[in-house]
Amino acid sequence: MIYWLITPLVSKNVTRFAVGLMLFAVFQQDMATVKQYLENIDTPLSRQPLWLQAIQIILIGDFIGYWMHRAFHQGRLWAFHAIHHSSVSLDWLSSVRIHPVNDLLMRQPQVMVILAMGFSPIAIAGYAPFLALYAIMIHANLNWSYGKFGVLFASPVFHRWHHTAEDAGLNRNFAGLIPAYDMLFGTYYMPKGKLPEVFGARDAQVPDGFWGQMLYPFRKSAAKAPL
């Protein structure tokens, strides 16, 4: 429950601040000028209808998210991401159990690339809340796999396999929205008629308490990769 306070109020603002700093570094202008520039952006992409931009943003954002997520399952980054995987009783509440460094490094590249490509900020503004709501849904303790549509959209079963501590689901189903990326890059896993049963961060000895979890990735003894 602490994460339901910290993630929206603290972590998301840390990420916003980091995006602001990056914009400041790129534009070398004060934020009011940057904001004005972005609000009046006029590029071939921003001139498209908003619904078309939304689809493109989701496709590009999820491609970046897929590879960032895979990076978080490697080396030192795993210690940050292990916090998210440490729920042994997985349900919708677990969706916001994310270390602030995990949130920052995951979201910043997505936002910066999409902004740099010249999409309309109005289309981008809807992307973050949409991702947050979708994340709550795919962590829910539901047996929904969407049938044939499960290859198009990430379902609760699809993401819950990503969280399993069982060998079969290890390093599978990294996509947040579009399972096609997992199919394309060989990490798709959806066994028929079977649901994941055991959840957790495997070898990572993640502490139970909030501050223990905040400090865990900085400890020398933190797990390096889930192998």
Ligand SMILES: [Zn+2]
């Ligand atoms: Zn993961």
Ligand SMILES: [Zn+2]
């Ligand atoms: Zn998750």
